[in-house]
Amino acid sequence: MILRQLGQTNIKVSVVGVGTWAIGGWWWGGNDEKDSIAAVRRALDEGANLIDTAPAYGLGLAEEVVGKAIKGRPRDKIVIATKCGLVWHTDKGMFYFEELGKRICRYLGPESVRYELEQSLARLGTDYVDLYQTHWQDDTTPIKDTMNELLKLKAEGKIRAIGVSNCSIPHMKEYLAVGRIESNQPQYSMLDRAIEGDFLEFCRNNGISILAYSPLGQGLLTGKMPPNRAFKPGDMRSAKARFAPSAIKRINDMLEQFEPLRRKYGVNQTQLTIGWTVARPGVTAALVGVRNAQQAADVAKGGSFELQAADLAEMDKIVAQLGKID
Numbered sequence: 001m002i003l004r005q006l007g008q009t010n011i012k013v014s015v016v017g018v019g020t021w022a023i024g025g026w027w028w029g030g031n032d033e034k035d036s037i038a039a040v041r042r043a044l045d046e047g048a049n050l051i052d053t054a055p056a057y058g059l060g061l062a063e064e065v066v067g068k069a070i071k072g073r074p075r076d077k078i079v080i081a082t083k084c085g086l087v088w089h090t091d092k093g094m095f096y097f098e099e100l101g102k103r104i105c106r107y108l109g110p111e112s113v114r115y116e117l118e119q120s121l122a123r124l125g126t127d128y129v130d131l132y133q134t135h136w137q138d139d140t141t142p143i144k145d146t147m148n149e150l151l152k153l154k155a156e157g158k159i160r161a162i163g164v165s166n167c168s169i170p171h172m173k174e175y176l177a178v179g180r181i182e183s184n185q186p187q188y189s190m191l192d193r194a195i196e197g198d199f200l201e202f203c204r205n206n207g208i209s210i211l212a213y214s215p216l217g218q219g220l221l222t223g224k225m226p227p228n229r230a231f232k233p234g235d236m237r238s239a240k241a242r243f244a245p246s247a248i249k250r251i252n253d254m255l256e257q258f259e260p261l262r263r264k265y266g267v268n269q270t271q272l273t274i275g276w277t278v279a280r281p282g283v284t285a286a287l288v289g290v291r292n293a294q295q296a297a298d299v300a301k302g303g304s305f306e307l308q309a310a311d312l313a314e315m316d317k318i319v320a321q322l323g324k325i326d
Contacts, residue, residue, distance in 0.1 A: 001047030001303045004284050006079075007182025008207045009161050013079050013131060015139070015278040016295070016303035017050035018043045019213060019287035023065050024058025031058070033065060040069035042293035045301030050079045052185070052211065052287045055120055056086035059100055063123035077293075080124060084108065084116040085138060093138045108138040109130055111150035117153060127211060133163035133185060137171055146156045147178040158256035168200050172183040181208060183284070188212035189277065190221055191242070191251070200282040215277040216270065216288060219246065223255045223269030223280035242325045253299055254322045258315065265305055274302025279312050 023036040040051065051070070053062045060165035070078055085108045086096065093107025099115060109276040119128060134146065134154065150162045163183035164175060175181045184203055186195050192214065203210055218237055219225050231238040241247065255269050262272055277286040286303075290296040307315070 002306070006131065006161060006284065008180065010080060011161060013050040013112040014048045015285050016048050016166055016274060016300055017052050017211065017285045017287045018048055019289040020051065020053040020062040020066060020141065021057050022289040022291055024062035031291065036065045037069045038293040039296045040066060042296040043290060043300055044073065046297055048284060048300050048303065049077060050110065050285055052079065052081045054083040054086070056104065056135065059088060059102060060123055063120055067123055067125040074149065075126060078124065079130045081163070082120050082124070082129055083133045084113050085136035087112055087116065093140050093168065096136070096280065100274050104138045106138045108134055108141045108146040110145055113146060113149045113204045114153065117158060121158070122286050128158055128160065128287055130160045131163050131183060132159040133165045133183070134167065142233045143312045145176050147175050148196040151179045158160060169199060172202065172208070175182040176206065183209040183211050185287070187212055187213045187214050191217045191325055204282045210276055210282050211285050211287055212283050213287045215286040216273055220245055221250050221255070221273040223252065231278065232286060247325050250322065250325065254318060257318045261311055261315065267301060267305065268298070270298055271302040274299060275305060276312065276315055279307045
């Protein structure tokens, strides 16, 4: 597994990180705890040391699963990243959505950030978090107030590094005016490339790592999704146009053109897609959702090889021909 530096810290993270959104069952049609624990453990066994989670993933469930999965393992060999800012213990901030009968708000008030961290530490079964990230921005709280509290938590040893997620350039500038942020977590894949250009350049220039979420396009870029895929009740993908049979077929036709490269590197399409993602300038790691041990073993190999420049350029040409798929 290839390791890279997180921001300007001395923390080394695997280029494939375990994403736990689906493990929380949140908008993914539920989960199986036994399979989820096995998935996290297998990913660690395969060399992935980065686990990304959040309180909002299943309203604490994903963090609890991670806590059970890492119990008994050397803590210093695992990089735990979690988040704050999507809350259900208060109505302060900005209402965002309703889930499991709870009103979820975006709120990053200092007292809430501290409260959320304490709750996360308890669920994870640890006394510190390696990377603490603001999940979504809250327009009702000045960023300087949020950042000052994060810096206090870092000084207390409860977090090792500060990061952001879904955060714009103007907001990153506000954070940086107060202290260091080491990472930003945006959506990024062959199908979602909005961050290319100024956003990636800003992060590179400021030593901010990109931790790309949904690099497999929520399953579309694995080559395993049939056009007639039936989704479980509660799976958000069923309502998205890009999961219509015609869109899935277009994407699968594009992926078929990568067959020579799959043979050359001895990888499957999931692994090749991950390889493409982590080869992008500025991208430190790809956060890949896994729901069982076999998936974890599969995606881990995506972090064990590097694409040659000519092959990366060829893939870019093929992806460009696909055009935009909403």
